Every structure is written in structure tokens, then in C-alpha cells.
Amino acid sequence: TGKTTALQLLAQADPTPGLYLAYNKAAQLAARARFPAHVACRTVHSLAFHAMRMADQQHRLERRLAGRDVAELLAIPALDGLRPSFWGHGVIATVRRFTHDGTARGIGPEHLPPLPRGAEDRTGPVLAWARQLWALMCDPAGAVPLEHDAYLKMWHLDGARLADRAAVLYVDEAQDADPVTLAIVRAQRRPTVWVGDPWQSIYRFRGSVNAMRAIDAPQRPLTRSWRFGEELARVARGILAHTS
16 A cells, blocks of 8 residues: 555655556556656556557457467367367467566476376477467567567567666566566666565466565565554554464
């Protein structure tokens, strides 16, 4: 509570040109109405969208990857009594795990989802299909559907660089940042304020991690809230102390 307000107060106190980064569009639009003019408000995905010229491929973003379609595209056969669409879903899961990885330059065994018992020796084919699918996704002239995290990963692999005029970065809801977002922001090597609450993470299904515990920086707890009183805060702290 009060996380965005804390960033807003910092931005108002510091005239340095900055960039506020949100994880979703709603937060970005709300911040744009509150932050001073010297701070631009964007989502990380919108920066990647612009940098990777995704406007020219909007038609690919309006469709979803489906296991059946991937199986047909890559000519995946039925294996071990399992339908081609099953393996197609496994290929998609492998690519998604890769797009959430902040260090990998290519798809590897660590990105494979758990395979059914008795099908462990199918890791080779699944990896090969996943690499094929990723190559098709990276082709600007291709027609394979793109997910938003895919072009974010592409930007990361392309050496994502933020505008030089943003001398300080403000990262809101940092608990929902995925490893790719963390890697992109860290690579800028600029003063960065991360604000978040590890208890409020809601994007784990999108690959988010407990970023607040992965960031090596001095920590300053927010000591006041305008949403509830000290008595309720004391009870909440007591509960969290027993569940952390």
C-alpha cells in the first residue's frame, strides 16, 4: 500500500529526467496522470513493442498459439500413445519458459516442462521442435502467432537499451517482474528505485519471480499507510512473520 505514491513523491522531489516502468497498462495510465512531466510512464512491453517494430506484425499478436496448430505446423506425430496436440502443447510450454528466462540465449533442457512417465527420452524431439518454433516466431516475415513475452525476450536478446534521457528508473510492482524484465533493467546500469510487495505477486503464471528478494540494493520499508490503521498493520505483520 502506498507503493506508487512513494515513487511519485520521489519523482516530485528529484528533477532528474526519469522513466517509470509498470507491468500492466492500467498502472501505466494511472501513473501518467500523477507523475511530473520530467518522468515518462511506460510498460516494459510497450518499450519492447516499439523497439522490435511490432506494429508491423500486429496481426500475429491477435492470435494465440494452440497445441494442435503447432503440431500441424511442425509435422509432429503421435508418440507414446499421445496425440500430436499434446506434444504441441509441450513445445509451446518449452518456448514460454525460455521467454521468461533472463539469462538463457537459447532453448535448453532446463526449459522443458515435465514429460509423462516413460516419455523422458522424448526430450530431444521436443527441444528440436521448440527451437524450430522459436526460429519461426523470430522471423519478421513469418505468420506464426506471437505472445507478448516473446517479443520482450527478443528485445532482451537484441541488447535492450532504454533511452539515454531516462537518467533514473522507477520500477513499480517489482514483485511481479519476471527474470527478463529484471535483466533488462539491471543491464541499463542506472540509478533504480524498485518498489514492491513480495506478498502481492499475481503474475507467477507469466513467469514472475520474487524480485524483491533477488535485487541487491538497500531496503527501506514503507512505514505509513493511508488505507488502514496501526492496529490492523500489527496483526498483519504478526501473520506474515509466521508464514514467511
